[in-house]
Amino acid sequence: MDFRDYVERFDTYTKIARISRFAEVQEGGRTYPLLCAETDGRHRLVITSGFHGEEPAGPLTLLTRFEEIAQWARAHDVGLQVYPCINPSGFEDGTRYNRSGEKPNNDFLRYEVAPGVWKSELQPGEPFLRWALFDGGPKETRALRAELEKHPRPNAALDIHQDRYVHQPLSYAYVFGDRAAYAPLVEAASRYATIARDVQVDEVNRTNALGLIEYNDGSVTDYYLRRQVPYTAALETTTSTPLERAHEVNLIWIRGFIELAARGE
Numbered sequence: 220m221d222f223r224d225y226v227e228r229f230d231t232y233t234k235i236a237r238i239s240r241f242a243e244v245q246e247g248g249r250t251y252p253l254l255c256a257e258t259d260g261r262h263r264l265v266i267t268s269g270f271h272g273e274e275p276a277g278p279l280t281l282l283t284r285f286e287e288i289a290q291w292a293r294a295h296d297v298g299l300q301v302y303p304c305i306n307p308s309g310f311e312d313g314t315r316y317n318r319s320g321e322k323p324n325n326d327f328l329r330y331e332v333a334p335g336v337w338k339s340e341l342q343p344g345e346p347f348l349r350w351a352l353f354d355g356g357p358k359e360t361r362a363l364r365a366e367l368e369k370h371p372r373p374n375a376a377l378d379i380h381q382d383r384y385v386h387q388p389l390s391y392a393y394v395f396g397d398r399a400a401y402a403p404l405v406e407a408a409s410r411y412a413t414i415a416r417d418v419q420v421d422e423v424n425r426t427n428a429l430g431l432i433e434y435n436d437g438s439v440t441d442y443y444l445r446r447q448v449p450y451t452a453a454l455e456t457t458t459s460t461p462l463e464r465a466h467e468v469n470l471i472w473i474r475g476f477i478e479l480a481a482r483g484e
């Protein structure tokens with residue numbers, strides 16, 4: 220999909236949200252706006268999607284189902300702060316990284332694991348001395364990090380991904396915080412995609428019996444953990460999950476995160 224068509228369609232939501240461009244990036248001689256959609260509410264939820272360009276379901280769920288998402292948020296007095304497609308050139312090309320080959324997903328922060336030794340991710344259970352915001356990284360990451368830092372801490376934050384490495388229609392999530400809060404979302408999502416329970420999803424990570432993983436990877440989810448957001452997750456459906464089912468799983472988690480955000484002050 221040409222990103223201009225994506226923007227044009229997202230701009231039709233100006234009646235129900237403030238649609239803005241918080242930055243623009245140059246890729247392959249073209250200028251891409253980075254979109255944000257905001258609504259008002261007493262509680263606040265940040266939703267991000269499209270860090271990886273070959274994972275289209277999240278950006279498309281937010282594009283095609285935004286009205287019902289905004290309605291659910293309004294009903295729960297939750298203000299949305301949605302960044303629907305963070306890597307526009309990757310989305311357009313169907314490539315994981317941006318057109319100049321940068322990897323926008325991580326690089327929000329770094330961990331000091333020994334004096335002067337900084338790492339971008341921690342092995343499970345690895346101790347660290349402190350963390351710090353990273354000051355470099357891909358252009359999209361730098362722009363989003365600066366944008367998120369301008370805002371007060373939200374009540375919840377959801378990042379929507381897909382997994383193209385596991386070749387079955389499955390869903391699972393990277394989470395921090397109260398795992399019991401996520402169990403109903405997993406249960407509801409299991410109607411549309413088999414939950415990846417006790418599955419090795421890459422060389423480092425294995426899901427637990429709930430289909431959940433904790434991983435400090437310097438992503439936006441890890442960033443919000445460090446900002447002490449009580450509910451933060453990166454949702455995955457595999458790219459072999461039919462798109463309509465992936466949309467339903469995404470909506471279950473979006474509605475669930477709206478409800479979790481509404482628990483906050």
Ligand SMILES: [Zn+2]
Nearest residue numbers: 271274380381
């Ligand atoms: Zn991803």
